[in-house]
Amino acid sequence: MAEHTVKFDVAGEAIRVPTGTLLAEAAYQAGVEISQPCGGQGRCGRCALQVTSGPVRRRSTIRLSDEDLAQGFALACQTVIEGDITVSVPPQAKIERLLTSDRTVGEVTAPAGYDPLLDQTIQSVSLTLTRPDMSDQTDDWSRLLTALRQQAGIDQVQISLPLMQTLGYTLRQGEWEVTAILDMQAWDRLGQPPRLIDLHPGASLGMPPLWATAIDIGTTTVTVWLVDLITGDVRAQVAQYNRQIARGEDVVSRIIFAGKDGGGEQLRGMVLDTINELVDQACKRVKSDPPLTNHDIVKAVIVGNSTMIHLLLGIPPENIRTMPFITTVNQIPSLTAKDVGLNILPDATVDCLPGVASYVGADITAGVLSSGLDDLDKITLFMDVGTNGEIVLGSREWLVTCACSAGPAFEGAGVVHGMRATKGAIEDIWVNSETFEPTYRVIGGVKPQGICGSGLIALLAELFLTGAIDKAGNFKTSLNTPRIRQGEHGWEFVIAWAKEAGNNQDIVFTRVDIDNLLRAKAAIYAGFTVLAASVGIPLDWVEQVLIGGSFGKYINVEKAILIGLLPDLPWERFQFLGNTAVRGPYLSLLDRQAREKATEIASRMTYIELSADNTFYDAFMSALFLPHTDLSRFPTVEAAISN
């Protein structure tokens, strides 16, 4: 087959590819990072590149104007190479808004009464072996087994081949004294022998340090906690965008991308890179001598939605997306770091907490575990709004759950000037009811660059309350303010003028943004309605609302009720829990009983498939208004707007 030379202006070397190669594939091979938020479906237009010379064939030109085409623009995901070409990569708003840490990271310390010897599955033992001589030629491994039996009461042990390969060296290096690190019990190996996960030369004085990591793989953000298993404290918390974002911003786009040739492996590599970098970062944050390295980490517990977990493990997620929405596995057998590709101790146990269904993953199991919902007497609603919105309703007696495809609007995605809750984001806003001039608060106290989820909720509520938009989200265009104007995407509200903005452009909130937010909040509220109806209770029987996820941490309950995102309950019933997802693996790391509880929770939850529920569509349509078609459901809002 003919080969062609492809030269990208931003890459060093030209590359050679066969005729018919997708431009996106060539970019990938050349190491040119291009954004494919729609997963390479040709829908979003974000992967447009400029072909400055040479022949290509465009399969689709959607979102490209005639002028664009004249200038050589082509969608990388829809264009094949048919000759030697040169390509220019236009500057674009790259998704590299890396977080070095979450906005406010609280210190997390071990639960009261934590005892590593009783609660931990990871144990270390110091052993003194008998030295071999001509009268005792016992092999090294038997010698170690004897010491484990006699000195630690451990009868049988499993060992990996790589550890066996270094055994002879380690024993002699330590002059027949060694410290063995064992995983005494994986969740799915009850009654089976412990597993030797590491062996250090020399006995240790007292308990040697033992490190582990709790990981939450969000569709948008990956969070890693580094845990000292001896004290039980979290010693470093780091977070970063999931690198997979470049291949699709929501799970559906990722699943589609995974279905392409090599797509699954690419996504797997991207999330592994993200995690491995975070682990390195976390290790660097801990002061210790000698410095902590990733190979000191002997266990990882991971959560994420079902798609994220499938992608991490290289399991094709395709059936998650298509009816009847089936995961390959919810209760993942325990694995090792080497199996998974995590760059920590190769024999470290890697435990993925169990999910419930295609769209209610381990992150929700973890949320229920860390919120304690499954042990409460009160009827409680738990919600975790990330890129999707998952809801659990229940108590000690029963648990029902569902997933609402809310989309990433509340994470700032799909909104023109949306951004994550990081430095430069408007996090709260007030609009003057007469002048329509806004006052806002920016994270970090700097000039605003955009607006995050809590800011969007506040803005929507304020515009509604002041009458700048009506209950359907339409702008009142007759108001005497320059802030409501016709923009590129229709009517819009100017939040900040270019001169006040950190990026020297007007920060606006468009009609399209409003529609995205309305759909997102309607999906979530409809989820509440269907769950409550499924167990035959009215929504206001809910005695407590627990809000997990980084989304929930800073929203204003009053304003969230005003727009109809949260049910109209007394404010004191709401409680914010922060990142409940990563707290689940953290608790599971510390306490084997917590881990058992996670399995129990996942199997106890009854999953309601909204797309199969014939009341969901009506509930969703009714909730597309501010706050809702049926105002009687929102008595406090009715009172506020009638003032």
Add this chain to the structure above:
Amino acid sequence: MAEHTVKFDVAGEAIRVPTGTLLAEAAYQAGVEISQPCGGQGRCGRCALQVTSGPVRRRSTIRLSDEDLAQGFALACQTVIEGDITVSVPPQAKIERLLTSDRTVGEVTAPAGYDPLLDQTIQSVSLTLTRPDMSDQTDDWSRLLTALRQQAGIDQVQISLPLMQTLGYTLRQGEWEVTAILDMQAWDRLGQPPRLIDLHPGASLGMPPLWATAIDIGTTTVTVWLVDLITGDVRAQVAQYNRQIARGEDVVSRIIFAGKDGGGEQLRGMVLDTINELVDQACKRVKSDPPLTNHDIVKAVIVGNSTMIHLLLGIPPENIRTMPFITTVNQIPSLTAKDVGLNILPDATVDCLPGVASYVGADITAGVLSSGLDDLDKITLFMDVGTNGEIVLGSREWLVTCACSAGPAFEGAGVVHGMRATKGAIEDIWVNSETFEPTYRVIGGVKPQGICGSGLIALLAELFLTGAIDKAGNFKTSLNTPRIRQGEHGWEFVIAWAKEAGNNQDIVFTRVDIDNLLRAKAAIYAGFTVLAASVGIPLDWVEQVLIGGSFGKYINVEKAILIGLLPDLPWERFQFLGNTAVRGPYLSLLDRQAREKATEIASRMTYIELSADNTFYDAFMSALFLPHTDLSRFPTVEAAISN
């Protein structure tokens, strides 16, 4: 560091190496196969290459004459590169005497009463899963577990991540009917859940074929049997030289080579290549439609001496060689093909039978198992003479064992015209007591190329009987025959003249050869003596002698007694068992009880370390004569020579 270009006349591309690189290493990198029988110690001189231009530094020039040096010859293992060089690889007797099969391969069929359903650990089950729909969104893995529980009574199952990765595809491909292959019980996982090793789409009609392999890794020869687990029959038997021979002919040379940088990995790769090629060959021999492939093989059981097993598994064997001679592991945990690097089904169980000590390996455990020695009432001597000689003495009541470093003389190595028992080898010989003219029998009925072990024993016996050599092995130089002459290596006997030989050169038997054979037979006989003494019985209480190993198959007992290799017992007490080593894994493959017995045998055997036994040296020295210093131990020989 400076780099130099190295060009070998036999290799395509020149390579670049840093200054100071060993010539042997450069050859390896360039893909030039050179022989290093001594393991790269600079002792044998077999790796000499001719440096035709450029600077090198010779660390040692042992075995090179001044003339050699003048012509540029250098030992590859002792010479470092100091500039751009060109190298000529002289033609040499390459070790590529590949066997396509053993000389006489008997058909091996299953033991009477073999029942795969009862005796096998490998089982296959056909399952019909419920189809998912919107009212049953159970994940694929739970669905499979339910089917296993309800349709096969299997409660819990272990699965590897790669198999989980293809699970969703396989279930849908088979339209929710699948055939699961399970290993119900590894020897070291009693009471633990079965392991899923493969999953095929579609139910199978009746029992699907199941294939396994029994492997014996000899220092010299690797033997592979391909076994049909349903019938229990051996369907192909193949054997080939162990490729590691190029890096040392005995275990000590291999251990030394393994200690060099990257040496262990090189040896590991070589034996894996050997095995993987043999498995491919074996698959091709079986007629089946569709053709059998290596991925159809679901289990392997392996034996070999302890060094061979350590090298196979990448475990450094260095402590086997140095006092106090310690292996890293004798009872190898069960592994998978992927762990080991065997190119069969990746999740196939790989079970290495247990060894006893550094020089009594799993091949001897296998020999005892397949000979049934451990269950006999009679006092029995079992011997397996390969590159080393291992001996077991015992009965149902007790078992003692030792290893004699006999060297590879009886395999034809270390003997000028020695060769393996393959086509062209003289396998038996008679010498006329007056003319000293020999008559011989050649394997394959062709012209002779050399002489194999059984031929060497016969020749030594004949020369001794006819008085051509004395009891110390010295030639009687006064005889009237041109066949006893001064050769390159001292006195020698011409077995065949160049004109009768297949390779157009005189085939000779030298004084040095005789010394090698005397040392080998003395080591073995001294082993008998020490073992018998260790349990306090005279050697002639031995009621039965079982001879295993391919060596034993064709030797003439009378002549072996004549030279003092075997004890002077009535001939009917001797029995040849053929390759008992490979039969051990074969039996273990077929019957889980046989596998348990192997573990029991290994732990029952009492190992006598000859080098720590102060009677061994005396016994060895006394046995260096023909047949022995103490003629009263060999009454039949005494009678024969006094005639």
